[in-house]
Each structure stands twice: as C-alpha cells, then as structure tokens.
Amino acid sequence: MTSAASSPIEFYFDFSSPYGYLAARIIDAEAAELGRKVTWRPFLLGAVMKQTKAEPLLTIPIKGDYARHDLARAARYYDIPFVVPPQFPFASIAACRAFYWLNGTDPAKARDFALFLYERAFLAGKDISKPDSVLEAASDAGLDAAAMALALQDPAIKELLKAEVDKAIKKGVFGSPFFLVDGEPFWGHDRIAEVREWLRKGGW
Amino acid sequence: MTSAASSPIEFYFDFSSPYGYLAARIIDAEAAELGRKVTWRPFLLGAVMKQTKAEPLLTIPIKGDYARHDLARAARYYDIPFVVPPQFPFASIAACRAFYWLNGTDPAKARDFALFLYERAFLAGKDISKPDSVLEAASDAGLDAAAMALALQDPAIKELLKAEVDKAIKKGVFGSPFFLVDGEPFWGHDRIAEVREWLRKGGW
Numbered sequence: 494m495t496s497a498a499s500s501p502i503e504f505y506f507d508f509s510s511p512y513g514y515l516a517a518r519i520i521d522a523e524a525a526e527l528g529r530k531v532t533w534r535p536f537l538l539g540a541v542m543k544q545t546k547a548e549p550l551l552t553i554p555i556k557g558d559y560a561r562h563d564l565a566r567a568a569r570y571y572d573i574p575f576v577v578p579p580q581f582p583f584a585s586i587a588a589c590r591a592f593y594w595l596n597g598t599d600p601a602k603a604r605d606f607a608l609f610l611y612e613r614a615f616l617a618g619k620d621i622s623k624p625d626s627v628l629e630a631a632s633d634a635g636l637d638a639a640a641m642a643l644a645l646q647d648p649a650i651k652e653l654l655k656a657e658v659d660k661a662i663k664k665g666v667f668g669s670p671f672f673l674v675d676g677e678p679f680w681g682h683d684r685i686a687e688v689r690e691w692l693r694k695g696g697w
Numbered sequence: 698m699t700s701a702a703s704s705p706i707e708f709y710f711d712f713s714s715p716y717g718y719l720a721a722r723i724i725d726a727e728a729a730e731l732g733r734k735v736t737w738r739p740f741l742l743g744a745v746m747k748q749t750k751a752e753p754l755l756t757i758p759i760k761g762d763y764a765r766h767d768l769a770r771a772a773r774y775y776d777i778p779f780v781v782p783p784q785f786p787f788a789s790i791a792a793c794r795a796f797y798w799l800n801g802t803d804p805a806k807a808r809d810f811a812l813f814l815y816e817r818a819f820l821a822g823k824d825i826s827k828p829d830s831v832l833e834a835a836s837d838a839g840l841d842a843a844a845m846a847l848a849l850q851d852p853a854i855k856e857l858l859k860a861e862v863d864k865a866i867k868k869g870v871f872g873s874p875f876f877l878v879d880g881e882p883f884w885g886h887d888r889i890a891e892v893r894e895w896l897r898k899g900g901w
Contacts, residue, residue, distance in 0.1 A: 544758050548750065555871040556749050559882055569901050667759040678763055683887060697773050 501530040502688070503673035505661055507538035508585035510669035511564050511577065514615040516682040517608055518573050523685055527692050533604045535589045536661040538669050545667050549582040567682065576618045583622035586654070587645060591627050593653050594644035609634045705734040706892070707877040709865055711742035712789035714873035715768050715781065718819040720886040721812055722777050724874075727889055731896050737808045739793045740865040742873050749871050753786040771886065780822045787826035790858070791849060795831050797857050798848035799840070813838045
C-alpha cells in the first residue's frame with residue numbers, strides 16, 4: 494500500500510501540447526526534489542475539448558498570439574530549446590497507444606519513449622502524428638517497432654487508451670499539462686511552483 | 698517623460714472576474730514592493746470573448762469545476778475572503794463607465810471605487826451589475842451618485858469606455874486579470890510571481 498506522502502504525482506499531458514512538452518522536460522526532476530515519483534499519463538485532449546468546447550490554443554485569436562509569446566518566454570526561462578512543429582496541432586492517438594502498450598510491461602520505458610516523442614516533435618520539429626511516424630521514432634529509439642505496429646492495431650490497446658481518457662475526464666482533467674498531487678488538481682506548467690509549495694506546506 | 702524603469706504596471710480586469718478580484722486585492726502592494734505604481738484598467742471581457750469565442754469560465758463543463766476549486770484555494774492562500782455572488786456572471790458595463798468617469802478627474806478615487814465595487818460583489822455577494830446598483834454603491838462609498846448617474850448616460854463616457862476596450866484588445870489583452878509590464882504581457886493572477894521575477898531579472 495502506498496501512503497499519501499509517497500504517492501506519485503500524476504502527470505497528464507497530450508503529445509501535441511507544447512506546454513505539456515515543457516512540463517515533461519522538468520517534472521521528474523522537480524518531483525524528485527520533493528521526494529516524489531511521477532506517473533506519466535498521456536491522454537487525448539481533443540476528447541475533453543469536445544466537452545469543454547475549447548479550440549486548439551494556438552489557433553485562437555489574440556489568446557493564441559499570447560500563448561506563442563508565453564511559450565517562447567517559458568522555454569527561455571527553463572532554457573529548454575523549443576519549436577512549434579510545421580504541422581500543428583497534430584493527432585496524438587498513435588503516440589498514446591504506443592505509450593500504453595509499453596506501459597503495460599515497463600512504465601520506465603514508456604516514460605522514456607514519451608519524452609523521446611515529445612522531443613522529436615517540439616525539439617526536432619518532426620512529425621509524430623501518424624502511426625508510421627511513431628513506429629519510425631520507436632525504431633530510432635531502439636524499440637521493437639514490429640511488435641509496436643501490431644500493438645497499435647490491437648483492440649485491447651485501443652480500449653485501454655479509451656479507458657485512460659475516460660478516467661482522466663472523470664478525474665476532472667481538462668488541460669495539458671495537468672497534475673494530480675494526492676488528488677489535488679493543478680492545471681498548467683506554470684503551477685509547478687504552487688505544487689512545490691503545496692507539498693512543502695502540506696496544503697492550505 | 699516616464700522611464701521604462703518607473704512605468705506603472707497596467708492592470709487589466711473585468712469587474713465580473715473573480716480572479717480579477719483576487720488580483721485587485723494584492724496588486725498594489727505587490728507592485729509597491731517592486732517600486733512600481735499600478736494603472737487600473739477595467740475593460741469588458743465579454744467584448745474580447747466574442748473574438749476568442751470563449752465562454753464564461755465558471756459555466757464551462759469540467760474546467761468550471763476546477764476554476765471554482767482553484768479560486769477557493771487561491772483565496773485561502775492569500776487569506777482573502779471570497780464568495781461567488783448569487784447572480785454570476787454579471788454585466789460590468791455600468792461599473793466600467795463609473796470607473797472611467799471618476800478616472801478622468803481622479804485616478805486614485807477611481808481605483809478606490811473599483812476595489813469597493815469588487816469587494817461589494819465578491820466579498821459581500823451584492824449586485825453591481827445594474828446602473829442603479831453601481832449608484833447605490835457610489836452613495837455608500839460617499840461619492841456623488843447624482844453626478845455619476847448623469848455620467849453613466851453621457852455619450853462621451855460611453856465612447857471613452859469603448860475606446861479603452863478597443864485599446865485593450867489592440868494590446869492583446871484577452872483575460873482577467875492581465876498585466877502589462879513595460880509592454881510585456883502576463884495573463885492570470887497566478888503570474889504575479891513571474892512578474893516579480895521578470896522585474897528583478899530585467900526580463901529573460
């Protein structure tokens with residue numbers, strides 16, 4: 494049994510979310526300083542956005558311009574190289590399925606591949622939207638792309654992802670990145686400092 | 698001529714924005730610590746939301762629930778008493794016109810009345826949406842409600858507010874609260890710590 498004090502931070506993100514990418518680059522180190530591990534939980538933001546009626550952030554008038562400016566500013570602040578990939582926003586369902594397939598047997602490997610995919614998109618500006626692009630990435634990462642190709646078609650993996658997305662929505666996750674810390678919700682990469690303070694103080 | 702180093706922080710807010718209320722309660726003290734003054738700039742978020750196609754925050758599924766939770770958490774953090782008024786969201790055009798009328802002759806008085814209105818709504822839970830409610834508040838605040846009643850009908854004041862809203866949109870303001878610090882945009886009460894760091898470091 495895991496006590497609350499050592500429960501991992503649940504880190505929800507969409508592979509097509511640039512703010513999620515920034516969070517992915519720093520969350521494990523931040524959590525380690527707080528004596529916590531991190532459970533990585535990719536989900537499909539698009540499924541939630543149907544319910545919240547949100548539009549893709551960077552395409553929204555005025556707010557999208559701010560987000561571009563803010564993203565670049567945040568990337569400079571953390572000293573994290575960052576590009577918006579040529580095709581953006583992009584589908585992240587194949588990346589998610591690959592993740593949960595890996596996660597079933599080796600969560601650490603799934604986490605490493607998630608970061609690998611994120612960097613491929615937001616550091617190298619490459620496509621990770623299509624199943625073939627994800628398999629190519631898997632191959633580059635030294636993973637078994639042939640086995641992954643089968644997994645991406647596996648109805649059980651499709652169901653698993655669907656269940657994870659439903660669970661995320663049920664937990665109130667509606668943005669990326671989104672953190673659950675002992676059940677307490679924090680939305681946004683810019684709330685990591687608040688998570689830190691929350692854990693230091695034991696809440697308020 | 699005002700040098701950049703002493704330029705006031707421009708504080709944009711909508712009178713019906715609970716996060717704006719929280720910011721209004723703390724921004725002057727925060728700015729004073731940074732050696733800055735604050736220019737208060739109420740605007741009509743609804744006018745911008747037509748362009749960004751945003752819905753009133755607390756009415757959005759899932760996200761609205763988070764916002765209620767987050768608002769209460771932020772209010773506890775700052776130790777600021779806070780209620781969501783019975784009728785919410787509400788119109789803020791009369792409050793804005795009253796503000797800019799006062800602001801024309803006495804910005805400090807306008808600022809004080811803005812905070813008075815905000816506390817009336819989000820501390821006492823009273824209505825500030827109708828011209829009569831704003832005039833009643835003015836009377837309670839010891840202001841000349843009769844003169845304000847005329848001002849609320851004055852086409853010049855209506856035009857002035859319209860121009861202020863247009864200016865805000867042109868500057869990229871799309872949320873409440875929103876801060877412009879030497880032209881650098883920061884959205885959200887939760888970015889005040891970032892504003893502090895930005896000024897301390899001279900940007901990045």
